[in-house]
Amino acid sequence: MISTGGRDRLEDAHGRRVHLYPGDLVVGACGNRYATDAYEGYYQPGPRTHLLTTGGVIGTAVSSHTKAEAPTEIAVIGALAGEHGQPLSLEDFARPAPSSGSRVPISRVVAVVGSSMNSGKTTTAAAIVAGWTKAGLAAGAAKVTGSGSGKDRWTYLDAGARYVVDFLDFGMPSTFGYPADRLELAMTAMRDALAHDGADAIVLEIADGLLHTETRRLAAALPDVCGSTVLAVADALSASTGVALLAELGVRVAAVSGLVTASPLATRETMATTGLPVLSMDRLTGGGAVDLIAGPVGAT
Numbered sequence: 001m002i003s004t005g006g007r008d009r010l011e012d013a014h015g016r017r018v019h020l021y022p023g024d025l026v027v028g029a030c031g032n033r034y035a036t037d038a039y040e041g042y043y044q045p046g047p048r049t050h051l052l053t054t055g056g057v058i059g060t061a062v063s064s065h066t067k068a069e070a071p072t073e074i075a076v077i078g079a080l081a082g083e084h085g086q087p088l089s090l091e092d093f094a095r096p097a098p099s100s101g102s103r104v105p106i107s108r109v110v111a112v113v114g115s116s117m118n119s120g121k122t123t124t125a126a127a128i129v130a131g132w133t134k135a136g137l138a139a140g141a142a143k144v145t146g147s148g149s150g151k152d153r154w155t156y157l158d159a160g161a162r163y164v165v166d167f168l169d170f171g172m173p174s175t176f177g178y179p180a181d182r183l184e185l186a187m188t189a190m191r192d193a194l195a196h197d198g199a200d201a202i203v204l205e206i207a208d209g210l211l212h213t214e215t216r217r218l219a220a221a222l223p224d225v226c227g228s229t230v231l232a233v234a235d236a237l238s239a240s241t242g243v244a245l246l247a248e249l250g251v252r253v254a255a256v257s258g259l260v261t262a263s264p265l266a267t268r269e270t271m272a273t274t275g276l277p278v279l280s281m282d283r284l285t286g287g288g289a290v291d292l293i294a295g296p297v298g299a300t
Contacts, residue, residue, distance in 0.1 A: 004072045009054050015150040017054055020072065026051075027080055028058035029090055031174035033147045034208060036117050039064045039071060042177070049074050055149035057174050094171030097189040098196040104140075107227035108293045109191060109202045110254075113219055113246070114231070115238035116209035120258030122152050124232045125205040126159035127257075127281040131289025132201045133160030140199025142166060142190040145175040145183065145214060146207035163197040165190050175207075180217040187218060188225060201293055202226075210245050220249040228292050230279070232258030236269035243274050254292055255279045 009017040010026055020026070033041040033052040041052040041059040050061045050071035061071045079087035110128060114121040125141060132139040141156035143166035156164045167175050170186045187204065194202045204226060208215045222229055229246065231253045233239040239256050246253055253276060260266045261280035270278050279288045 008072060010051070011055050011150050015154060020051075025077075026056070026074070028056040028074070029148060029173035030059060031057040031147065031172075032059055032176040033057060033061075033174055034176040034212060035065075035147065036209070037065050038068050041071075047076055049076055053147045053149050053174075054151075055147065057148045089171070090168065090173050091171040095165070095169045095193065097170075097185075098192045103192065104195040104200060104202055105227075106225070108200065109204065109226040110292050111219075111222050111226040111229045112203060112205045112232060112257075113215065113222075113229060113242075114206075114209055114258065115233040115242045116211075117207075118259075119209070119234050119238070120232040120260075121205050121207070122155055123281065124230060124257040124284070125203045126155050127284035128203045128230070128289040128292065129156055129159040129161045130285045131287065132293075133162075134285060135287075135290045137201045137290075138162045138199050140164070140194030140197065140202040142187075142194060142202070142204050144187045144190060144204050144206045144218065147174040147176065152205070163194050163199045165193050169193075175214065178214075180214060183214060183218055184221050187221070191225060210242055216245075216249070219246060219251055222249075222251050228252075228254035230254060230292065231256050233270070234259040236260065236266055236273050239270045239276075239278075240273045243276065255288070257281075257284065 004020050008020050010020055012018050030043040033039050039052055039061040040063040041061040044060040049058050052059050082088050112121050112125045129139045129141050139161045140163040141161040143152045148168055153164050206215055206218050229251050231242045243253050255277045256270055257279045260270050267278045
């Protein structure tokens, strides 16, 4: 560790955020990051790099939000090696794709997409999990894309998710820069893995906003992956634009949620401009989450 900056903490093996000091020895995973409110970063081999996430993704930050602090700088000592001296990769520990026999009816799979970062996607997904759990369902949750960090996994578990997976389980420290077909296969594998583990209702959260190329590509695949889609937004204009963008991709939005629900006035604007139900966190946990899925457990 050369100097600490905007990422001066690192998650340990148990998920605790450990404070970093210059001179600390850390292990990270090389990857990219796409974060409009933090860093744009890429894996670029060299003697120095940056800590891009508190989860341990390392790469070179090439741009940052004006409010973001300078990233923590790291001197690269070398690659972590395996038993026979070969450099290790998360791919070496990836979960095998489940067999095709494990399925949850598509009507019981809900996707959450957002208009942008920090539009309330994870909070919405967690509220859906909480609503299902309250109704007695075995909820499964997946973070389909993003940059490696334990925060969202813990949020799902705190909400009552019985089963959780994310892109890390399938060999990717960060999904930014991976081929779209790889991400589509991973999204389906996460859904099927949760079904294999025992979930009878599944929520899939796709990171970043709809203008992000990878998010848009995955959104176009949603009609074949899930039964309904919830759009998380911060305001009514984003809701209107997001619903239109998804319609162009052949995706019908079942409901709107996210930060917009913090304001009764913005909620009314959103309902008026989209004609869709706007579900607050309280409504999702109080029954709205169950209304998003159709048919009894085990229905085809």
